[in-house]
Amino acid sequence: MYTFDPAYRAAERPEIVPTSPPGPTPAHGSPAALSPAPAPAAPHSRAAADGVPRASGALARGLLAMALLVALAPMLAAAFDILPGYRVPRLLLAGYASFLSLLAIGYTFYVRHNIARFLLDLHADLGVWAAGMDGDTRFASLRRRARTALVALLPAALLALSGLSLVRYLSLLDESLTAAVATHLDALAHARTAADSLAPGGIPDSAGTAWRAFGTPRRFVLAASGVDAIPYFPRLCLWYLGIFLPAATAAAFMAIREQMQIVLELSELDMIIGAPPGEDPE
Secondary structure (H helix, E strand, C coil): CCCCCHHHHHHHCHHHCCCCCCCCCCCCCCHHHHCCCCCCCCCCCHHHHCCHHHHHHHHHHHHHHHHHHHHHHHHHHHHHCCCCCCCCCHHHHHHHHHHHHHHHHHHHHHCHHHHHHHHHHHHHHHHHHHCCCCCCCHHHHHHHHHHHHHHHHHHHHHHHHHHHHHHHHHHHHHHHHHHHHHHHHHHHHHHHHHHHHHCCCCCCHHHHCHHHHHCCHHHHHHHHCCHHHCCCHHHHHHHHHHHHHHHHHHHHHHHHHHHHHHHCCCCHHHHHHCCCCCCCCC
């Protein structure tokens, strides 16, 4: 049989809880009837008292803005010619990189509840370890260390992968340009030899030195090479995408981690010692 619980009703609907002890109703127009009822006291939240929602909320918004900026960086780099690359597939690569980066950010937000449950498990392990209740078993220690390392090192690993991709992309681009220029000059030499064997005058200089309008053969190859004439093109695409996707994912992961701290009402002290949400550590 259902029984009415005043404590439950007070927690769910504080506005209907009487603010004065039961007694005779004040007469209409009396000072007691006209005086406003005191507002119910706000529930105590250590996370709010520590300023966690404000600090973590600002940090989460900043990290989300950074993730979106990284996702749009390929288009900006292509528009202002910041990152060197072949001109013909440049817009195609930039569009794919931005699209996949936005998709990675969206997927990271899609699994935010799994990240929250992972954080709860991590804080439960830390709380048990801080209380000395896990017996310091090898399995519990390895699980706690692995979860802590994953949360701390995953963004760093993604950012390191982004930096490595940038270095490898520039290095491979230089190798690709060297091979493309050599191919272009060899083709030009063969064309001159064939033309000289057919006609005494050879081919006009304008047909073989079109690169002079660009200053150097490398600039000519960057501007005029088609996709089928680019050496190592698939590997260049992979390293190019690797510059932006891991960085955008890392920023999104850090933003969600800060947002989940607000949702779970975890203070900075909770993040250190692993106290359960809503409970003050002893």
